[in-house]
Amino acid sequence: MLAQAFAGCFVATHVPIISIAAYVASGATISAQAILVIILLATVAGTAFAFVVMRHLLQPVGELARGLKSYRIEGRIPRLAKQRNDDVGQLTDEVRALINTLEEKLNRLKRQAFSDTLTGLGNRRWLAEVVGSEIARSRREQKALSVIVLDIDHFKSINDAFGHDAGDEVLVAIAEVAKRVLRPYDLIARLGGEEFCAFLPGTNLKEAAQIAERLRSTIAELRLEALKGRRITASFGVHEANLVREQFKDMLRIADEYLYQAKGDGRNRVQTIEIRPAVIQTAPTSASSPEV
Incomplete structure (x- = not known):
């Protein structure tokens, strides 16, 4: 030049x-x-x-x-x-x-900012970003949109009894169950700690409750060597969004309220506004296999 x-x-x-x-x-x-x-x-x-x-x-x-x-x-x-x-x-x-x-x-x-490094799922920030477009599409197409929030029962006691490595193994196992049970177009994220959230486009309350029940039963069947026979269970709150007046935070808050109802009713159950579940019968556990 x-x-x-x-x-x-x-x-x-x-x-x-x-x-x-x-x-x-x-x-x-x-x-x-x-x-x-x-x-x-x-x-x-x-x-x-x-x-x-x-x-x-x-x-x-x-x-x-x-x-x-x-x-x-x-x-x-x-x-x-x-x-x-x-x-x-x-x-x-x-x-x-x-x-x-x-x-x-x-x-x-x-x-890194939008994913959970342990489970490979999205995090709360990612979920808030992507759910906005799903809410807009559901409103435009007038399709149902439901939310599932799940929390691992007595997770702190797992960390206390078996260590945080075992707790991490439980979180990864829950994430893998969610990936298998949920559909490819469902959105799943780890909100933090032991709490997960899924948004289900085109899914009404009854269908979402059925999916939550499949998640609950599959999680209850998990057996991890690190837990030495101790069972894993989770509680679920399910909510079908009111797309006219609810935003992301509203949907999440309402589903969280149902989750705490499930916790208060004995854990290891699915709770929604319409479905008040009966107590789930479980086999008596031995001292070496306490309920989680």
Whole structure:
């Protein structure tokens, strides 16, 4: 690029001299007026030539600047095509590599910010982000939307009796059960601690309660070696959203209220506004296998 700029400037500055030399060499009658006109025209031509050369050299830099501005303001990744194999081409390559590196780091940070590293599920922040579009679609299509909140029973006693590694194993096992039982389009997240939440698009209260019951029974069947025979159970609150007046936080709060009702009624059960479950009969447990 430097060589091209030097050559362009050299030619542009020498256009008047070359023009005068050509005029003298032509054998025409030399006059001050003619020389003045030639110098003026040659200067204009040289300046125009220099402008064209520099514009050609700097045009890719302007495109880079516009692309970076669009990326900074709109977050849109620019299409940076390498046009030349000079310094500008190397600059284009470096800018493109820098943007790709930034995007990889941003995506990694976004995944960390929106996911639970232990279970691999989304977290509360992720759920709040994605549920908004589901609520809007359910309103638009006039379809039901239900919420399931579950909490592992006596989880603190698991950590106290078997250690936090065993508690983590329980959380991972619950997440795996949820992935198997729920449908591909259902949204499941770990809200924090031992509490999980699922949003079920296109699902009414009765259907959601049935899904919650499948989750409850599957969790109750889990046997983890780390717990040495101790059972795992969970309590559930289920709520069908009122899409006219409820937002995400309202749906979550109401489902949480049903969850606490299930806890108060003895745990290991599903509670909704319409379904008041009977006490679930469980076989007596031995001292080595207490109810969780």
